[in-house]
Amino acid sequence: MASSHATSPLARPLPELSTVAGVRLSAVAAGIRYKGRTDLMLAEFAPGTVAAGVYTKNACPGAPIVWCRQALQTPQARLLIVNAGNANVFTGQAGVKACEDCADAASALFECSTQDIFLASTGVIGEQLPQERIITALPDAKSKLSEDHWEEAARAIMTTDTFPKAARRDTSIHGTPVRIQGIAKGSGMIAPDMATMLAYVATDADLPQDVLQSLLAAGTAKSFNAITVDSDTSTSDMVMLFATKQAKNKPVTSVQDPALHDFVQALNDVLLELALLVVRDGEGATKQIQIDVTGAQSDLSAHRVALSIANSPLVKTAIAGEDANWGRVVMAVGKSGEPADRDTLSVAVGGTWIAKNGGVIENYDETPVVAHMKGQDITIHVDLGLGQGVGRVWTCDLTHGYIDINGSYRS
Amino acid sequence: MASSHATSPLARPLPELSTVAGVRLSAVAAGIRYKGRTDLMLAEFAPGTVAAGVYTKNACPGAPIVWCRQALQTPQARLLIVNAGNANVFTGQAGVKACEDCADAASALFECSTQDIFLASTGVIGEQLPQERIITALPDAKSKLSEDHWEEAARAIMTTDTFPKAARRDTSIHGTPVRIQGIAKGSGMIAPDMATMLAYVATDADLPQDVLQSLLAAGTAKSFNAITVDSDTSTSDMVMLFATKQAKNKPVTSVQDPALHDFVQALNDVLLELALLVVRDGEGATKQIQIDVTGAQSDLSAHRVALSIANSPLVKTAIAGEDANWGRVVMAVGKSGEPADRDTLSVAVGGTWIAKNGGVIENYDETPVVAHMKGQDITIHVDLGLGQGVGRVWTCDLTHGYIDINGSYRS
CATH class of the missing domain: 3.10.20.340 (ArgJ beta chain, C-terminal domain)
Structure with missing residues (x-):
């Protein structure tokens, strides 16, 4: 049930994407719901990567949201696994187990802690997630990891989206070049069984987790939390920001550090650009x-x-x-x-x-x-x-x- | 700009309407906006009639809402004048003057206090109300007053409504027969420039104004305040209840009086029936x-x-x-x-x-x-x-x- 609707008249072409040192991605067809397209994306982050996350305020969140909130209790991030076609929402204890099974399999395959694995699902509500299809597809996804697969990742997480969404800014901290690049999906804030909003942004900057979390929360307030398609708040919305620390910039310890001025501007630009792409792919949107x-x-x-x-x-x-x-x-x-x-x-x-x-x-x-x-x-x-x-x-x-x-x- | 849309598939035929002693009504074509249809309704209440009212909570109410809130400071009601086609909302000082002009003219024609006159307007926002057309039409409206013109009144206040709306219950207080009859318009709670919700209910019961107001507020909470078409709260919504006291029932002094049991049930039935008729004429509604x-x-x-x-x-x-x-x-x-x-x-x-x-x-x-x-x-x-x-x-x-x-x- 991928989108069979015409591309939004407000669609934007993908910007020129680059790589983010310390991030490798892949996309494969796991056959979760759709036929003939990729529906599983995998991102692997270099050791030392820290994550920040902002999650839906919906009181009935999906199992992956609960999983991510728990995983964010420690700052390290090594893997992000996202499937399209099934939201794993309102699936009871079986939904929780599906998250655990996926994380266990990925943990064994990548030799990392399940605590460093972030999971997301987007698609229909109330149907059991066929986690064995994800687990079966993971080795293939691992073998295809590449620094260049950002566009493939952006396409694999689409549901009713009519175009893939990405944004990039190059900036600096203390004079050291730093890159911010992200992808998003969503065709509404919103619709829990199809148009859930997900966004993932990565940077090679070296920033402490508390700074990263503060910047993400502030930037989200003026971007993703300032858009609406139809007032319906998804059970699965999430925005995550990963910092791989590969840029080797001089340390920054506080969000008030003036060295962050350009970075904050660039990050906010990326978040707003992604958020507006979601609006421009709002279901039925013409303006x-x-x-x-x-x-x-x-x-x-x-x-x-x-x-x-x-x-x-x-x-x-x-x-x-x-x-x-x-x-x-x-x-x-x-x-x-x-x-x-x-x-x-x-x-x-x-x-x-x-x-x-x-x-x-x-x-x-x-x-x-x-x-x-x-x-x-x-x-x-x-x-x-x-x-x-x-x-x-x-x-x-x-x-x-x-x-x-x-x-x-x-x- | 009366509705050119097909009658709602959920339309109900008008119930068998009767008269309410002490209430006379008329409808005329004042040419406010529409051509070839009535657009002004007048109701005259017998001396001694008391009114209760519930008005929109929208913070930008129309001038007639402000007028009615002030008129309700004293319980007496002698006239209700409602026009369709222009809401007299966001019309500044000129809108206030339009209300005063209409009330002054009606006060002279009917030899009653302007304080006993209730006004309502429904239609487009932000355009000046042509009050001279209402004032010019008032003598004709007065000459046509009749106890039998409830259906005509229901039709004159329609805007995008696709069918007229009325409800009636016969009940008793202390064994004395009492009637409750009302009309409503609305095709949404809601839309300020066309589908404003108005409801007027009259009874011949003899009830103190404070009791009337309490019963209306309680009944509205479970009827008009429990419906929604599109979440958009009008600037002109109002529900009013008039008691002409012609039924000569034994006095009732408190809403807790057991003699009111049947009356309250009948009133709530009328309010709910009218509210559901508005839902059933919700714009585009099929269910x-x-x-x-x-x-x-x-x-x-x-x-x-x-x-x-x-x-x-x-x-x-x-x-x-x-x-x-x-x-x-x-x-x-x-x-x-x-x-x-x-x-x-x-x-x-x-x-x-x-x-x-x-x-x-x-x-x-x-x-x-x-x-x-x-x-x-x-x-x-x-x-x-x-x-x-x-x-x-x-x-x-x-x-x-x-x-x-x-x-x-x-x-």
């Missing part, structure tokens, strides 16, 4: 939408108002219809539950102010807004006129394509 | 969905979990596709933010348990579930296995019809 909220009582309040707009089916269908229906934006602000005052509210679309301080502006000329709405990249700006809080989120429009994809996924 | 949550830590928690399921686009599209995709139900439980434990969670569809205590039941036979999903009335039951909290909400499926209606409303 990318950026929503800025300013003038809120706090940044958190601005973020919540922006998400309320981004998750409103009425806002999203209006944009699909190329209608700058700002009344629906006002409604979404008002329903957010956050402080808002109708009489200080202003709304702009595509940089043109439509309403200011609670009413339509005098002699409002719709022409530039109509032209903006015909484009692929839509911007909405709401100023609440209450304080200094700002927030920015991204989403896509809601179209017939979404209904097509989700009304018939399992049949 | 009505009832969601029961049991075993929650509290009733409030159960209600929130049920709403999280009811508002999940993935659950709603799956049901549109007649797919009993219970994995998406689990996801929606988990994302609700409420206490839930994957390993005590059970899910039933159409009365058949699919999963119990965190996993699919052994030898699960999909046959009765598949048959249930082909029907128009779908039931989902989630037991959280944590406590005694219960909740029930209703919604409809999410179909291509919703995209059609909302992607092109203003164009």
Whole structure:
């Protein structure tokens, strides 16, 4: 059940990918659910690699999420194993055992601790993971490991994705060249039985695990945690960052170290680029939408108002219809539950102010807004006129394509 | 821009309507936006009538909502004036003046206090209400007042509704016959520029205003506040209950009075029947969905979990596709933010348990579930296995019809 849908009109070509010293990858066809495509990716990290991870807040997480949270109790990472086609979610004790079996087999094959192995599964919920197929495929996957197989890895983890997703930045720490490169999958934040969001980023930088975890958490807040396709939070979402330490940069001990300035910028760029690729492959998406909220009582309040707009089916269908229906934006602000005052509210679309301080502006000329709405990249700006809080989120429009994809996924 | 969409497949015929002593109604074509149909309803209540009201919690309410909240400061009600085609929302000071102008004109025409006049508007947001058209039409509306015009009133307030909505119950208080009859409009909770939800219920019962308000608030919690079409809360939602006191029942002074038992049941029936009619005219709806949550830590928690399921686009599209995709139900439980434990969670569809205590039941036979999903009335039951909290909400499926209606409303 790989995607049979046309490539998203918002698709981006893969960037020029390189290698990350200390990372080797492979992709094989384990036959978990799909026919005629790869569905198992393996990444091997050099000894000394440390990992950081951010996992779904869904209260009913999949067994692999529970496994990874436990594995992250120690910073070392040696292997990452990801299958597509089955999410190993709501599979009870058998799902836990499937994780253990895979880790045991990989541990024996690679002579490493199961504690250093990270596992992920994406696909249908509530069906038993056929772990023996993964275990059987592992030796083949090991034999194919290569520093050059990033694109193959990006393709092997796709489910309803219509294009593979990757991003890369070259930067430096203390003058030492450092690379950050990652892949992602997801066609929604979201859908637990098909479009689960996964992202894996690696760097050759030498950074302590606590610094890595802090940087990932901060970067995720402004990227993956600021996108939504349909408000449905997956049971399997994860973003992980691996540092192989091969770059041999001078030690960094704190996230406040000025030597990290360029690295942080580059990392945030990679995370945002990957997150936006997920939005641009949002199920049925024809437009990318950026929503800025300013003038809120706090940044958190601005973020919540922006998400309320981004998750409103009425806002999203209006944009699909190329209608700058700002009344629906006002409604979404008002329903957010956050402080808002109708009489200080202003709304702009595509940089043109439509309403200011609670009413339509005098002699409002719709022409530039109509032209903006015909484009692929839509911007909405709401100023609440209450304080200094700002927030920015991204989403896509809601179209017939979404209904097509989700009304018939399992049949 | 009245609805040009086919009548909902879930439409119900109007029930046999009667009169409510002390209530006269009329409907006229004021030409506010639509052509060739009535768009202004007027209801006149006998002297002594008291009103109760429940209004939208949206932080950016329309001017008529602000007006009604103020008018409800005194219990008396003599007039209700409702127009369709323009919501008088986000219209600034001019919108406030439009309310005042309408009330002033009606006050002069009917020789009553403006404080006893309730106003409502439903339709497009952000456009100035042409109040002179309402004022011009008022004398004609007055001349047409009749106890028999309930259906005409129900039709005059429709916007994207595909069928008129009304409900009636005959009951008694202290042995005195009492009637409850009401009308509603709405094709979503929701959409601020077209599908605003309005409901007006009248009774000839003699009840104090505080009792009336308590009964309405309690009844609304289990009816109108337990339905959702698309999670978008309107800026104009209101439910009002008028008691004309013409029934001459023996006095009732407290909501706890046992003499109210039958009345409360009948009122709740009317409110729920009207609320379900709104769900059954949900934009694009082809199935009505009832969601029961049991075993929650509290009733409030159960209600929130049920709403999280009811508002999940993935659950709603799956049901549109007649797919009993219970994995998406689990996801929606988990994302609700409420206490839930994957390993005590059970899910039933159409009365058949699919999963119990965190996993699919052994030898699960999909046959009765598949048959249930082909029907128009779908039931989902989630037991959280944590406590005694219960909740029930209703919604409809999410179909291509919703995209059609909302992607092109203003164009």
